Amino acid sequence: MMTTQALPSALAAIVDDFQALSEPERLQLLLEFSQGLPDLPERLKDHPELLEQVVECQSPLFLTIETEPGGGPSGTVRLYFKAPAEAPTTRGFAGVLHEGLDGLSAEDILSVPDDMPELLGLTRAITPLRMRGMTAMLGRIKRKVAASSAVRS
Amino acid sequence: MSYPVEQNEKFAAYAHPERLVSTEWLAAAIDNGAVASGQLIVVESDEDVLLYETGHIPGAVKIDWHTDLNDEVTRDYVDGAAFAELAASKGISRDSTVVIYGDKSNWWAAYALWVFTLFGHQDVRLLDGGRDKWIAEGRELTKEKPAPARGEYPVVERDDAPIRAFKEDVLAHLGKPLIDVRSPEEYTGQRTHMPAYPEEGALRGGHIPTAASIPWARAAAADGTYRSREELDALYLGEAGLSEGDDVVAYCRIGERSSHTWFALKYLLGFESVRNYDGSWTEWGNAVRVPIVKGAERGSFPVAVGV
Numbered sequence: 052m053m054t055t056q057a058l059p060s061a062l063a064a065i066v067d068d069f070q071a072l073s074e075p076e077r078l079q080l081l082l083e084f085s086q087g088l089p090d091l092p093e094r095l096k097d098h099p100e101l102l103e104q105v106v107e108c109q110s111p112l113f114l115t116i117e118t119e120p121g122g123g124p125s126g127t128v129r130l131y132f133k134a135p136a137e138a139p140t141t142r143g144f145a146g147v148l149h150e151g152l153d154g155l156s157a158e159d160i161l162s163v164p165d166d167m168p169e170l171l172g173l174t175r176a177i178t179p180l181r182m183r184g185m186t187a188m189l190g191r192i193k194r195k196v197a198a199s200s201a202v203r204s
Numbered sequence: 205m206s207y208p209v210e211q212n213e214k215f216a217a218y219a220h221p222e223r224l225v226s227t228e229w230l231a232a233a234i235d236n237g238a239v240a241s242g243q244l245i246v247v248e249s250d251e252d253v254l255l256y257e258t259g260h261i262p263g264a265v266k267i268d269w270h271t272d273l274n275d276e277v278t279r280d281y282v283d284g285a286a287f288a289e290l291a292a293s294k295g296i297s298r299d300s301t302v303v304i305y306g307d308k309s310n311w312w313a314a315y316a317l318w319v320f321t322l323f324g325h326q327d328v329r330l331l332d333g334g335r336d337k338w339i340a341e342g343r344e345l346t347k348e349k350p351a352p353a354r355g356e357y358p359v360v361e362r363d364d365a366p367i368r369a370f371k372e373d374v375l376a377h378l379g380k381p382l383i384d385v386r387s388p389e390e391y392t393g394q395r396t397h398m399p400a401y402p403e404e405g406a407l408r409g410g411h412i413p414t415a416a417s418i419p420w421a422r423a424a425a426a427d428g429t430y431r432s433r434e435e436l437d438a439l440y441l442g443e444a445g446l447s448e449g450d451d452v453v454a455y456c457r458i459g460e461r462s463s464h465t466w467f468a469l470k471y472l473l474g475f476e477s478v479r480n481y482d483g484s485w486t487e488w489g490n491a492v493r494v495p496i497v498k499g500a501e502r503g504s505f506p507v508a509v510g511v
Contacts, residue, residue: 140252
């Protein structure tokens with residue numbers, strides 16, 4: 052059984068919040084994350100080619116990562132997402148990953164277990180089908196982070 | 205008590221105009237208090253499980269296709285008792301007039317309407333153009349969730365046979381018209397899943413022998429409303445080659461897009477016998493030894509040996 056202790060602290064706190072709630076409240080919290088997802092910075096807004104689509108999501112979701120110096124030897128990873136307002140579930144997942152992982156080191160992000168989304172306790176309410184989009188989003192972030200840190204080292 | 209049906213020129217050309225309502229008509233009905241009084245029940249059914257919460261038509265209740273209409277364990281729909289409980293909890297009685305709308309040009313709304321029809325609910329209508337048209341017209345949305353008075357809904361056994369086809373039914377149907385509503389890439393077998401939905405894949409690609417390829421969206425205009433009677437005739441009687449009185453089966457990937465086409469064939473064109481094969485490609489493309497045709501040609505049945 053995976054525990055939240057293996058997770059970076061911000062992500063662990065989010066998981067704890069979800070787990071403390073009833074199922075309808077978890078959906079409400081996911082909706083709040085969808086509203087909290089920040090817009091793309093201006094420099095990325097007009098450059099869709101810089102973002103990659105995660106096709107496993109049922110609604111269009113685009114993301115990219117950037118690495119900034121500081122925070123540790125490998126720098127910190129910044130995450131950027133774009134998802135339409137008509138896709139609140141997808142946006143909510145993106146919001147969770149943004150709040151939980153943005154600004155961490157590559158090592159910390161790569162240490163997140165691939166099945167972390169299962170810990171949110173949404174599988175029944177969201178359905179396994181819809182959960183796969185979130186798992187795919189996390190997988191894509193980790194692949195991009197791994198590729199980016201391999202290039203740098 | 206049935207609520208009066210909408211009369212307009214576009215709908216009048218359809219075989220069953222009573223099955224559609226326009227956004228203008230619904231807005232007027234809301235203004236007249238029909239929804240507040242429970243004379244009319246409006247249901248939103250979306251692909252995205254949280255979309256209703258971001259804002260919905262005033263007075264509308266939510267039914268989620270997956271968590272409310274599908275059985276949690278078996279790949280099947282809920283039973284009569286669960287449907288009765290669901291309907292009653294949403295303020296729906298057996299004689300209620302229900303108007304369903306949703307996202308993505310009403311895929312899931314048509315799917316919900318089809319499930320209501322499995323239970324023989326008499327007066328269930330679709331909002332032409334769905335959620336997107338309502339929003340595009342700048343009509344009112346609210347986040348306020350209604351608390352409808354409980355409806356009275358009897359436990360009705362589902363009657364699948366008239367409008368639902370199982371794999372065995374489709375095997376027995378081969379030789380009679382089939383409509384494949386998936387994308388051309390799925391039809392030819394280039395892809396085993398819908399673009400952007402790879403998780404619902406199948407082991408084999410292609411289509412059921414003799415099926416005509418009419419992607420579902422061709423039945424919809426740019427604003428998400430159904431195309432006119434004339435356009436639908438050209439599409440299904442002309443291009444697909446259906447004839448009046450045909451017994452038709454429509455399928456897609458899991459039965460939701462084909463519900464949209466099922467609605468068009470059944471209620472707009474008036475085919476008496478139209479069944480939706482909800483097992484669709486996620487069943488057929490994984491089934492052992494069922495015939496499959498690859499490529500753009502419809503193929504024939506029986507399938508020629510050695511080809």
